[in-house]
Amino acid sequence: MRIDEFGRILREGGLTHGAGVPCSFFKPLVNYMTVEPGLDYIPASSEGEAVAIAAGLIAAGRPAFALMQNSGLGNAVNPVTSLVWIYRIPLVLFVSRRGEPGQPDEPQHELMGRITEELSALIGLRTHRFAAESFAAELRAARADAVPAAWICGKAALEGGPPAPPLSPKFQSCTVVPGSAGEFAPSLMREQALATILPSLNRRLEQGRAPALISTTGHLSRELYELDDREHGKRNRFYMVGSMGCAAGFGLGVARGRPDRRVVVLDGDGAVLMKLGTLATVGALGPRNYHHVVFDNASYESTGGQPTSSPCVDLAAVALACGYRVAETVAEPDALREAFERQLQGDGPTFLRVVIRSGVRKDLGRPKLAPRAVWERFTEYLRT
Numbered sequence: 001m002r003i004d005e006f007g008r009i010l011r012e013g014g015l016t017h018g019a020g021v022p023c024s025f026f027k028p029l030v031n032y033m034t035v036e037p038g039l040d041y042i043p044a045s046s047e048g049e050a051v052a053i054a055a056g057l058i059a060a061g062r063p064a065f066a067l068m069q070n071s072g073l074g075n076a077v078n079p080v081t082s083l084v085w086i087y088r089i090p091l092v093l094f095v096s097r098r099g100e101p102g103q104p105d106e107p108q109h110e111l112m113g114r115i116t117e118e119l120s121a122l123i124g125l126r127t128h129r130f131a132a133e134s135f136a137a138e139l140r141a142a143r144a145d146a147v148p149a150a151w152i153c154g155k156a157a158l159e160g161g162p163p164a165p166p167l168s169p170k171f172q173s174c175t176v177v178p179g180s181a182g183e184f185a186p187s188l189m190r191e192q193a194l195a196t197i198l199p200s201l202n203r204r205l206e207q208g209r210a211p212a213l214i215s216t217t218g219h220l221s222r223e224l225y226e227l228d229d230r231e232h233g234k235r236n237r238f239y240m241v242g243s244m245g246c247a248a249g250f251g252l253g254v255a256r257g258r259p260d261r262r263v264v265v266l267d268g269d270g271a272v273l274m275k276l277g278t279l280a281t282v283g284a285l286g287p288r289n290y291h292h293v294v295f296d297n298a299s300y301e302s303t304g305g306q307p308t309s310s311p312c313v314d315l316a317a318v319a320l321a322c323g324y325r326v327a328e329t330v331a332e333p334d335a336l337r338e339a340f341e342r343q344l345q346g347d348g349p350t351f352l353r354v355v356i357r358s359g360v361r362k363d364l365g366r367p368k369l370a371p372r373a374v375w376e377r378f379t380e381y382l383r384t
């Protein structure tokens with residue numbers, strides 16, 4: 001299919017946003033998205049991140065697709081099964097098919113080429129083999145049914161279109177000076193640290209002006225819920241119960257889709273390390289409304305406190321090196337309150353590493369709100 005025709009169908013379906021990691025088969029689409037006016041394409045650092053960003057855009061009311069090579073479908077399995085599927089997010093996926101049976105290709109594509117369609121269907125995506133004659137109707141049906149759907153695209157599925165704009169990168173290097181250098185001794189448990197910033201997070205919630213809040217997998221989201229959302233009134237919250245590492249990418253999609261709203265991501269050190277590439281994507285896009293807070297207990301506390309490599313990694317320096325506007329580390333409650341409030345008032349992307357003690361209280365409950373109800377509450381909040 002000629003890319004102009006494909007683009008027309010995408011626009012007709014309201015799909016003007018996309019994120020992805022390219023395959024040569026998608027060169028026409030990536031170039032088209034990059035060059036044509038009114039379209040928004042976000043180069044992601046991994047396919048799982050692309051899924052998370054697209055999901056965030058959809059939450060913000062911007063229909064979006066993710067594109068990837070079928071090798072990368074493997075990288076996206078977890079975000080598809082534990083984010084897209086459980087919240088029933090109507091994501092559109094374009095997956096190229098290297099290693100198509102019967103066609104000569106590299107050995108690394110052989111097995112995935114054989115199983116791409118089955119895998120896509122197996123992980124809950126309404127799966128189509130891309131065909132020019134049926135694509136428009138299939139897309140319309142998927143949009144009408146609000147289901148996640150994938151199109152498996154062969155080599156010549158898309159053709160034509162503009163050349164890629166010339167790259168003119170400025171390679172920059174700077175001395176990274178973290179806002180707060182030194183050694184830090186943790187004083188707070190995660191729950192106490194969360195309680196410290198809750199007043200800022202809840203301010204102006206009644207007027208619908210509190211920041212959109214995305215919280216990471218594990219105990220952090222459960223604590224946040226237990227602290228003050230048992231009545232289910234905190235409409236600005238998205239508890240990410242699965243898709244470990246995707247909170248930052250999802251928040252980026254939300255921030256991109258609603259530049260008029262503040263977005264706060266509450267993350268863990270294990271989750272950030274799992275998708276460290278997302279810091280680069282955030283830095284490259286530079287959203288002014290994006291605020292990233294990492295509760296660093298040097299452990300995978302939610303699975304029993306096994307150590308992470310975070311004590312060896314100055315995450316604030318990494319964030320600065322990736323292009324965040326501001327990054328600092330705090331350990332004391334007053335410093336946390338002050339730094340969080342200041343960052344939230346200023347331009348993002350900002351990064352706050354909160355050094356905390358590992359541990360959790362024994363009687364911690366779980367959100368009583370089903371994932372889909374969380375999605376509906378959150379997307380409704382973003383519509384106001």
Ligand SMILES: Cc1ncc(C[n+]2csc(CCOP(=O)(O)OP(=O)(O)O)c2C)c(N)n1
Nearest residue numbers: 217218244268269270271299300301302303
């Ligand atoms: C892809 C994936 N791998 C592993 C897990 C299991 N898991 C759930 S929470 C968690 C620990 C997260 O660690 P961190 O982000 O540091 O947060 P903390 O638990 O310390 O608050 C792990 C490993 C998972 N849910 N998903």
